[in-house]
Amino acid sequence: MANPPRYYLGEGMPAPAPAIDGLDTEYWEGLKRHKLFVQHCHTCDRPQFGPEWVCHICHSFDLGWREVEGNGRIFSWERVWHPVHPALQDSCPYLVVLVELPNHENVRMVGNLLGDPMQTVQIGAEVRPVFEDHDGDDPYTLVHWEVVE
Amino acid sequence: MGKRTMRGETAIIGVGETTYYKRGRSPDAEFKLVIEAILKASADAGIDPREIDGFASYSNDRNDPSRIAAALDIKDLRFSNMEWGGGGGGGSAACAHAAAAVATGLADTVVVFRGLAQGQFGRFGQGARVPHVRGDQAYTAPYGLMSPAQSFAMRVHRLFDDHGITQDTLKACSLASYHHAQNNPRAVMYGRPLSPEDYDASRWIVEPFHLFDCCQENDGGAAMIFVSADRAKDFAKTPVYFLGGAVGSGNRAGSGSHNATDYATSNFKTVAPRMYDMAEVKPEEVDVAQVYENFTGGVVMSIIEHGLTSYEEANDFITFENLTAPAGKMPINTSGGNLAECYMHGLELNIEAVRQVRGESCNQVPDVNVSLVASGPMVTPVSDMIVGSEAVL
Numbered sequence: 001m002a003n004p005p006r007y008y009l010g011e012g013m014p015a016p017a018p019a020i021d022g023l024d025t026e027y028w029e030g031l032k033r034h035k036l037f038v039q040h041c042h043t044c045d046r047p048q049f050g051p052e053w054v055c056h057i058c059h060s061f062d063l064g065w066r067e068v069e070g071n072g073r074i075f076s077w078e079r080v081w082h083p084v085h086p087a088l089q090d091s092c093p094y095l096v097v098l099v100e101l102p103n104h105e106n107v108r109m110v111g112n113l114l115g116d117p118m119q120t121v122q123i124g125a126e127v128r129p130v131f132e133d134h135d136g137d138d139p140y141t142l143v144h145w146e147v148v149e
Numbered sequence: 150m151g152k153r154t155m156r157g158e159t160a161i162i163g164v165g166e167t168t169y170y171k172r173g174r175s176p177d178a179e180f181k182l183v184i185e186a187i188l189k190a191s192a193d194a195g196i197d198p199r200e201i202d203g204f205a206s207y208s209n210d211r212n213d214p215s216r217i218a219a220a221l222d223i224k225d226l227r228f229s230n231m232e233w234g235g236g237g238g239g240g241s242a243a244c245a246h247a248a249a250a251v252a253t254g255l256a257d258t259v260v261v262f263r264g265l266a267q268g269q270f271g272r273f274g275q276g277a278r279v280p281h282v283r284g285d286q287a288y289t290a291p292y293g294l295m296s297p298a299q300s301f302a303m304r305v306h307r308l309f310d311d312h313g314i315t316q317d318t319l320k321a322c323s324l325a326s327y328h329h330a331q332n333n334p335r336a337v338m339y340g341r342p343l344s345p346e347d348y349d350a351s352r353w354i355v356e357p358f359h360l361f362d363c364c365q366e367n368d369g370g371a372a373m374i375f376v377s378a379d380r381a382k383d384f385a386k387t388p389v390y391f392l393g394g395a396v397g398s399g400n401r402a403g404s405g406s407h408n409a410t411d412y413a414t415s416n417f418k419t420v421a422p423r424m425y426d427m428a429e430v431k432p433e434e435v436d437v438a439q440v441y442e443n444f445t446g447g448v449v450m451s452i453i454e455h456g457l458t459s460y461e462e463a464n465d466f467i468t469f470e471n472l473t474a475p476a477g478k479m480p481i482n483t484s485g486g487n488l489a490e491c492y493m494h495g496l497e498l499n500i501e502a503v504r505q506v507r508g509e510s511c512n513q514v515p516d517v518n519v520s521l522v523a524s525g526p527m528v529t530p531v532s533d534m535i536v537g538s539e540a541v542l
Binding site for chain 2: 009013014015016017018019020023024028049050051052056075076077078079080081082084085086088091093094096098107108109110111112123138142144
């Protein structure tokens with residue numbers, strides 16, 4: 001019997017790598033340790049995502065990363081049927097969700113929603129993170145989401 | 150100091166388009182398509198193309214104005230302009246830049262152009278074939294969010310959820326474009342009508358977009374020529390006046406990982422009021438609208454954000470009957486648009502807006518004086534413009 005798929009999507013997808021300029025190295029290193037980090041401003045004490053070199057609220061350059069607990073809420077979703085990459089040929093349909101973090105000023109992140117790809121997706125549903133480790137020469141970790149029953 | 154405006158300062162005197170092809174089917178190089186479109190626009194206006202002294206385009210068009218100027222033996226290049234931003238959000242911006250250059254004396258005769266040959270170059274609708282992605286792409290592509298359709302579908306689901314808007318509005322936009330293309334021999338989908346049943350039965354690309362909610366990908370070239378209103382009547386065709394234009398997007402529209410402050414938007418909420426203000430036109434005075442269809446959900450948002458209907462009335466207003474010429478309450482995409490005429494990155498919509506004022510459309514709306522274009526919804530920046538007849542100056 002064939003082994004179950006190792007990942008939510010097919011193998012051979014483009015792998016995430018930290019930005020060349022070092023902007024988000026901590027984020028990707030954190031995921032490898034199964035910790036979800038969001039950029040945080042040391043001056044105004046506010047979160048920011050996606051990351052940037054300056055705080056968009058107070059324009060401070062004094063930014064760092066803070067681990068967040070992963071309680072999330074589905075902000076929107078899509079079900080993908082047409083594969084736009086060879087690695088997705090056997091992965092459709094699949095679910096992409098935009099998750100907001102209500103405890104962190106509703107910053108949003110994109111991920112896949114685990115489980116039946118034909119499930120009814122409710123905007124506002126509570127979700128929690130699930131870390132997916134990819135091995136190989138350049139290992140990395142993705143963060144997916146599953147509905148909290 | 151009075152109000153700063155370009156209203157009525159410039160006019161479009163010539164438009165030109167190549168044959169429109171399915172993607173990869175152009176027998177001609179992309180640069181040749183651009184030159185052909187510019188020569189056709191010049192012939193339409195009755196102007197020597199050597200008199201062109203400025204160029205404006207968008208979306209990183211690959212055809213450098215200096216090369217065009219050399220190829221056409223332009224006497225004196227005075228304006229060479231590019232609107233930043235991907236997609237077709239810059240189509241009306243390029244027109245506004247052309248108008249601004251002429252109105253302020255930077256140049257006298259400016260051509261707006263766009264060329265695409267996707268056989269020669271890459272496609273839009275596929276994910277990048279690269280081993281690694283960095284920056285903002287790293288937050289989306291590994292999750293299978295790679296194509297434009299995938300980038301915008303979640304905005305539309307959020308629109309549905311926030312306002313109770315239904316799939317039928319998307320369907321109406323699609324059917325209207327295909328209907329109009331059946332009267333347009335230039336349209337790639339000429340002779341290929343779309344029925345409501347065909348739409349319903351078509352495969353999903355990414356929910357809520359069926360195949361027929363998505364624009365084509367095409368090859369071709371298009372061009373429009375702007376001059377000062379003072380000399381607009383010196384040429385072959387009735388001038389069509391540039392009344393107003395605007396460019397931009399709302400707060401943090403370009404923030405990473407889909408963190409725009411306002412998400413379920415075409416990005417016209419701040420842009421459309423500025424355009425109407427310059428044009429001195431109210432939404433109820435718009436006679437016909439060309440509303441860029443990258444995906445029909447963006448058309449619905451654009452119609453609402455331009456005040457042509459409201460969120461509350463959208464399900465009742467955005468119907469096939471209301472969106473079709475000649476008698477609909479707000480005919481849109483009267484040449485077939487990006488869905489069914491050609492995805493000339495929307496510049497074919499700006500040209501159709503001119504045709505409607507001239508009375509030359511293949512789906513002519515009666516007595517058009519005010520003609521609107523909304524370019525590239527949901528990208529950033531977006532842009533829009535209104536052109537009109539001499540009667541509204």
